[in-house]
Amino acid sequence: MEMTINILYFGMLAEITGLASETWLLKDGLTVGDLKQEIGDKYPLIRDKKFKVAVNQQIGDDGTKISFQSEVALLPPFAGG
């Protein structure tokens, strides 16, 4: 099964992709670790960048599952303050 996920990009990652968000067709039951791999394949420049993946507005780790209803965002290092 495949699912359609909208991925949000922020800061320098939006600059690399040239997009604020993008629709991906991904395997159902994908994890954050799998997603990072896919993103690195499509955007090799992102591989060298430090970033976190938020799933439903919570920072996930490589094992975090992504479902078809998930809100996924790629977050570069924080700079608030």
Added chain:
Amino acid sequence: MDHCYWFRSKVIMDKIHKPKKVFVQGPISPQFVADSIARHQSKVNIGAHAIFLGQIRADEKEEGFVTGIEYSAYEEMAEQAFHAIREDAFSKFDLTCMHIYHSLGLVPTGEISLFVFVSSVHRRAAFEASEYIVDEIKTKVPIFGKELMGPAGEYVWKENK
């Protein structure tokens, strides 16, 4: 704009949440800070305010001196993160009142981008909470910043240490 973000009554020990936006467009003006202080003069159970103001520094980089920071954020997640920080600070410290404001968009060097304002009956809680809240904001809130420099529009992406 006249009331505390949060107000904890000593009598009913109940928190009343009055949602207000944390983000403001552009710099936070000294007048805004002054007005916030003035609005607390009627809250006579408060004996101490602690205020933290983050100001944009003219750091020297290879490309030149920083002239300003352009902030952006994952706003929905950031609002949630601010909410969690507030909840947390209220459970850890004996606070009467708390306000947090952060800039989005361009903030020139020398201007204010973060305003944390906590109030308590005695000073200790306010001092400790303000430090805690600022540290939490720097590590947990998805805010991004471009440090701008030079006439040709050069910039580097800022990263909190």
